[in-house]
Every structure is written in C-alpha cells, then in structure tokens.
Amino acid sequence: MISEYKIGNDSVKVVTGNGIFSDLSHKDPGIFFIVSSNLLRLYTEKFKKINATKIFAVEDGESSKSLHYYQNVIGELASKNFERNNTIAYVGGGTVGDLAGFISSTYKRGVNLIAIPTTILSMVDSSLGGKNGLNFNGIKNLIGTFKNPSEVIIDTSFISGNKKMLQEALGEIVKHGLMLDNSINELLLSNDASSIWNDKQIEKLIMLNVDAKMSVCEKDPFETMGIRNVLNFGHTVGHAIEAVSLNRISHGYAVMLGMRIESEIARNLGYTEYNPLEIIDDITGKYEINMPSIDAKMLEESEKYIMNDKKISSGILRIPVPIEPGKHRIIDIKTDEFIKEMRKAGERLCS
Numbered sequence: 001m002i003s004e005y006k007i008g009n010d011s012v013k014v015v016t017g018n019g020i021f022s023d024l025s026h027k028d029p030g031i032f033f034i035v036s037s038n039l040l041r042l043y044t045e046k047f048k049k050i051n052a053t054k055i056f057a058v059e060d061g062e063s064s065k066s067l068h069y070y071q072n073v074i075g076e077l078a079s080k081n082f083e084r085n086n087t088i089a090y091v092g093g094g095t096v097g098d099l100a101g102f103i104s105s106t107y108k109r110g111v112n113l114i115a116i117p118t119t120i121l122s123m124v125d126s127s128l129g130g131k132n133g134l135n136f137n138g139i140k141n142l143i144g145t146f147k148n149p150s151e152v153i154i155d156t157s158f159i160s161g162n163k164k165m166l167q168e169a170l171g172e173i174v175k176h177g178l179m180l181d182n183s184i185n186e187l188l189l190s191n192d193a194s195s196i197w198n199d200k201q202i203e204k205l206i207m208l209n210v211d212a213k214m215s216v217c218e219k220d221p222f223e224t225m226g227i228r229n230v231l232n233f234g235h236t237v238g239h240a241i242e243a244v245s246l247n248r249i250s251h252g253y254a255v256m257l258g259m260r261i262e263s264e265i266a267r268n269l270g271y272t273e274y275n276p277l278e279i280i281d282d283i284t285g286k287y288e289i290n291m292p293s294i295d296a297k298m299l300e301e302s303e304k305y306i307m308n309d310k311k312i313s314s315g316i317l318r319i320p321v322p323i324e325p326g327k328h329r330i331i332d333i334k335t336d337e338f339i340k341e342m343r344k345a346g347e348r349l350c351s
C-alpha cells in the first residue's frame with residue numbers, strides 16, 4: 001500500500017507491505033544506514049545485502065538519543081565523505097529514529113531521510129510528523145528539529161505476531177481511534193490478539209493510524225497551530241504516571257491509564273456523551289493486556305508533575321477531550337479544576 005502526504009513543503013510517501021525492506025532502496029549506493037544493533041542481531045539475513053561499510057549500528061534506548069552518539073555518527077559520516085545529496089535511512093524504533101532524524105536534519109544543513117520504523121509504536125507514531133529529539137542533562141527531547149522523511153517504509157515482517165509489541169503500542173493506537181477515526185477501534189474490536197495478524201489486518205490497522213496521524217500533521221506541520229494538541233490525549237495524566245512509577249509503567253500502558261482518567265474527567269464535565277472507557281476496556285480485554293493498577297496515592301503524587309505540564313499557560317491547561325467516537329474538541333481548563341476532577345475520577349477508577 002502506498003499513501004502520499006504533504007506536510008508543509010515536504011512530500012512524504014508512506015509504503016507498507018510484508019517483506020518490502022528486502023527489495024528496497026538499500027540497493028542505492030548513496031544510502032547510509034543507521035541501524036539498531038538489536039535488529040542487526042535479530043535480523044541478520046535482512047541486512048546481508050547491504051554493504052557493511054554503509055551501516056552504523058547504534059544501541060537502542062534513551063542513551064542513544066545523546067550528543068555523544070550524535071558526534072559519533074557525524075564523525076563516521078564525515079570520515080566516509082558522506083555527501084549532501086546522499087540519503088540517511090534509519091532502521092529501528094523511535095529512539096534510533098529520533099537520533100537519525102536529528103542527524104539528517106543537521107549534517108551539512110540537511111540531507112534526505114528515509115524512515116524504516118521497526119516497532120509498531122514507531123510505525124504508527126514516531127516515524128510520522130517530522131519531530132526528532134536528543135536528550136540533554138537528563139531532560140528528554142531538549143534538543144530537536146522538525147525534519148520529515150521523504151519516505152516511510154513500513155515492513156510488517158519486522159513485527160509479525162509480536163503480541164507484546166502490539167500491546168505496548170495500543171495506547172497510541174486506541175488514542176487515534178477515540179479522537180480521530182473510530183474505524184481504528186472498530187477494526188481492533190472486530191479482531192482479537194490472534195486474528196489481528198491474519199489477512200493483512202495488521203497492515204490495515206497501521207495504515208489507518210498513519211492516515212489519522214498524518215491528517216493532523218498536514219494541518220499543523222510545525223505544531224504551532226494547536227491542532228497537534230489532539231495527540232496529547234491521555235498524555236497529561238499518562239506522563240505523570242510514568243514519572244511517578246519511575247518508568248516501571250511503560251509509556252504505552254501509562255497512556256492507556258491516562259486515557260481512562262481523562263475520559264472520565266471529560267464525561268464528568270459533560271463534554272462526552274458516550275463512554276470511551278467501555279471501548280478502552282473492551283480493547284484491553286480482547287488484546288489480553290494486564291493493565292497495571294494505580295492507587296489513589298500514586299495519582300496524588302502525579303499532581304506535581306501535572307502542575308509542570310508544558311501545555312499549561314497562565315494556570316490554564318489546554319487539552320483534547322473525546323466528544324463522540326472518533327471525534328474530539330480542544331478545551332481550556334484551569335489547572336486546579338483539572339486536578340480536582342482528576343481526584344474525583346481517581347476515586348471512581350483507582351483501587
């Protein structure tokens with residue numbers, strides 16, 4: 001499947017298919033690959049055709065999103081006389097993608113980028129929309145730019161049957177379904193943890209998510225118009241839960257928990273006529289997600305992180321709320337009112 005999008009002045013082609021990495025652009029000698037070292041170990045066969053001198057292996061994880069790694073790769077590119085009209089292709093999840101995106105946007109003032117995301121999360125989220133980021137002094141994504149890849153190549157053979165990886169990505173996927181396109185959640189609900197891998201269902205699921213996210217990015221290429229704010233649903237509370245749990249609760253699950261609380265707040269304030277929690281809980285049940293529990297104390301501890309949320313301006317928090325399946329609106333709410341509502345939601349939903 002091929003789809004094309006226009007983000008600002010950039011054209012982005014998204015190609016999906018099973019096994020497409022093997023017959024793609026690595027035949028082009030002008031491509032330099034930044035690859036997750038885990039993937040090189042896991043998928044040795046897939047990389048055999050690529051000239052080893054064109055591959056730069058990086059460790060996955062937050063530590064690779066650093067100036068140290070950035071310097072290493074830049075040094076390597078320079079030593080190999082990598083030119084401005086060459087292309088950088090990354091193969092990996094969001095961490096490798098964030099590093100490679102920043103490199104491609106700064107090396108010789110910018111070179112072409114091809115994204116080959118290999119985690120479901122990176123296929124439906126981080127490879128899309130052009131944001132990249134390096135961590136600095138313990139602060140996540142403090143350094144970064146906007147740089148869209150010319151192509152996003154989604155090869156589902158990297159993910160097939162990986163139930164755990166799907167569970168981790170479901171937070172962002174269900175978010176797209178609740179806020180932008182209900183057919184995403186309908187597709188999830190008409191399948192289950194086994195059948196989603198049959199008959200190109202997973203490819204369809206990914207493409208619906210690509211469309212949902214890209215439609216938002218097309219309207220707000222540089223996140224200056226408030227339209228991308230919809231992508232923050234579940235993240236105000238979710239990020240705080242992640243922080244309080246010291247990352248014991250992973251991002252995907254924290255977003256799912258955050259969406260439950262934020263849906264309850266939206267319902268209590270009268271913005272939402274249906275009950276998004278029913279959809280969230282049906283999906284987590286069908287996909288056998290063992291949701292971590294959070295108690296009232298954890299939610300209370302998360303308040304201090306919410307007070308520092310970057311979406312707050314003059315004591316007002318601007319957040320998206322679901323209004324009907326697949327639709328949302330953006331509201332302004334005083335931070336102390338949000339906290340009050342969060343406590344009430346916590347009393348109803350937390351153990």
Ligand SMILES: NC(=O)c1ccc[n+]([C@@H]2O[C@H](COP(=O)([O-])OP(=O)(O)OC[C@H]3O[C@@H](n4cnc5c(N)ncnc54)[C@H](O)[C@@H]3O)[C@@H](O)[C@H]2O)c1
Binds near residue numbers: 062092
């Ligand atoms: N730029 C953006 O718009 C954006 C958006 C969301 C998240 N992010 C960033 O993305 C990062 C998280 O990315 P992620 O969740 O993709 O994690 P990740 O890149 O750390 O990868 C997670 C693990 O999956 C492994 N892996 C990758 N592909 C695999 C495969 N096909 N089979 C088996 N294992 C595989 C990796 O080796 C790694 O151990 C964070 O740093 C976050 O800040 C960026």
